[in-house]
Amino acid sequence: MIKKYLFPKSFFTCLLLTFQCNASAIDKNLLHAENIYKSFCSNIVSNNYKDINKNWSAIKKTKNLHIYKDKEETLRINILYRSNKIQKLIFTLYNNANKPTIELRSSHNCLLQNIRRIVYDKNSIAYEIQSLNVENYSVEERQLLNPNKPKLTSTNNKNIIALIDTGINYTLSQFHKNIAIKNGTILGFDYWDNDDKPFDSDPRQNPFYPRHHGSTVFSVLAKEAPKSLIAPYRFPALDMCRFKEVIEHIANNSIRLVNLSMGSNNLKDWECFEKTARKYNNIIFVVSAGNNGFDIDRRPIYPAALKLKNIITVTSSDQNGRIGRGSNIGKSSVDFIVPAERMEVIDHRGVKSYTGGTSYAVPRLVALISRFIDKNPKANNDKIFEFLKRRAIQKGIKKTKFGWIPDPLDDYLIN
CATH class of the missing domain: 3.40.50.200 (Peptidase S8/S53 domain)
Known part of the structure; x- marks a missing residue:
């Protein structure tokens, strides 16, 4: 049985690395990841930390920032307030090389609003940002960060x-x-x-x-x-x-x-x-x-x-x-x-x-x-x-x- 409050490694291996995974695995793991994120979210909103899985160690906890860490990843949670009430939460996951890999944004009541992930090349250089549909987790938009150069010619100009x-x-x-x-x-x-x-x-x-x-x-x-x-x-x-x-x-x-x-x-x-x-x-x-x-x-x-x-x-x-x-x-x-x-x-x-x-x-x-x-x-x-x-x-x-x-x-x- 999958532990309730642990981000599954299979999800991040499949989702964040450059090779492709089959669609059903991505859907299943993303669904599970969303449930886990909601668990963290609801605990923070209710100010109840008893249910957070012991595999995640709390590194820092302030009003505006929580940082958790396990053996392979770091989770950073930014909490945005308006009139002293939570307005938005931003969940960012970092891999063991401390590179950001996925960001999930939610409303004050833990409604998932946005998912983005960064894909890295074999040299660990970010080459693409993907925006995911929050309902079916399909890739809605790709933003290249290090595209191939076009073939260009120009006249010799010293100026x-x-x-x-x-x-x-x-x-x-x-x-x-x-x-x-x-x-x-x-x-x-x-x-x-x-x-x-x-x-x-x-x-x-x-x-x-x-x-x-x-x-x-x-x-x-x-x-x-x-x-x-x-x-x-x-x-x-x-x-x-x-x-x-x-x-x-x-x-x-x-x-x-x-x-x-x-x-x-x-x-x-x-x-x-x-x-x-x-x-x-x-x-x-x-x-x-x-x-x-x-x-x-x-x-x-x-x-x-x-x-x-x-x-x-x-x-x-x-x-x-x-x-x-x-x-x-x-x-x-x-x-x-x-x-x-x-x-x-x-x-x-x-x-x-x-x-x-x-x-x-x-x-x-x-x-x-x-x-x-x-x-x-x-x-x-x-x-x-x-x-x-x-x-x-x-x-x-x-x-x-x-x-x-x-x-x-x-x-x-x-x-």
């Missing part, structure tokens, strides 16, 4: 932009003409998964619902610098010191312009970046000031506040030059303001949408610099900085070092 971000959706046909290619493959790299497929995915907040950022930034670059090619790099979130390798890869491919729409308040994260960027001072890094509502002269955000001659920090405004809501400023640390509120972009699905903020001020300025380099290929960094300063105007109270560039699509002073 290449490096995009360091969460990757891009390189399967979108509308992106293909702007992706930099070398030796028949995408020029760039995934320093997160450590492979040559920098696909757009940021699982840090929730691996079952990853965020996507790089594709929208890519779409702005492609639209505003159409003659440039873009090399996508997925940043090394798991080891930020690998930024040294990223920059060296960029330098070895003679790329001199980098779009970096990211940052954090932890200087230690950026020490290796700073050291390497200082070494390769011929490369220009355009970085976002951040969206914290800070004066980063007083509350630094990095790499925006780093004192490097080859970093340009940009913040966002509306079309009238008013600083965007939440956009950081700094008379010493922020160089330019660029209109980037309510930008039309193509998102990771290939759908037109609108977004904004300092992340999108960066590609607008990068595209402007790229168009300048295209017309002035021999211009050094000083010439590029001087061009940008001549394009900027001061408006109202000084909030940045050089001021506002009203229309970065205008080719004034480029020719």
Whole structure:
């Protein structure tokens, strides 16, 4: 007889590994898993832990988080409240390698609302998220996380932009003409998964619902610098010191312009970046000031506040030059303001949408610099900085070092 409160190993072996199981086994085991999840759920809702099977050891129990562990798996239960009443429970199972494998979401009364699972390849890299029907457990939707790269060709173009971000959706046909290619493959790299497929995915907040950022930034670059090619790099979130390798890869491919729409308040994260960027001072890094509502002269955000001659920090405004809501400023640390509120972009699905903020001020300025380099290929960094300063105007109270560039699509002073 199957013990009442134990997640069956046969279920997780069948459900979570990459090989296929027969449909009847999946149905049977999923039904049993649902009953077990409801048992945990009902005990938590009733605040009664006597019935939880002794094979699961309680590692942590707070109002908002319970963690249980057995010999092979870990169960994490997040409890969400509204007005001090349980609103939702999220059950996440991790395998013995501490990789998330399945998430079940329920209502306050333990009604199952959503099931998602992550499938891993033989190298333990997540390659697919599956959404399951809560009634019959069939796969309703598959979201690829590491798809095969398309076969692409491009003309030789030395005016290449490096995009360091969460990757891009390189399967979108509308992106293909702007992706930099070398030796028949995408020029760039995934320093997160450590492979040559920098696909757009940021699982840090929730691996079952990853965020996507790089594709929208890519779409702005492609639209505003159409003659440039873009090399996508997925940043090394798991080891930020690998930024040294990223920059060296960029330098070895003679790329001199980098779009970096990211940052954090932890200087230690950026020490290796700073050291390497200082070494390769011929490369220009355009970085976002951040969206914290800070004066980063007083509350630094990095790499925006780093004192490097080859970093340009940009913040966002509306079309009238008013600083965007939440956009950081700094008379010493922020160089330019660029209109980037309510930008039309193509998102990771290939759908037109609108977004904004300092992340999108960066590609607008990068595209402007790229168009300048295209017309002035021999211009050094000083010439590029001087061009940008001549394009900027001061408006109202000084909030940045050089001021506002009203229309970065205008080719004034480029020719």
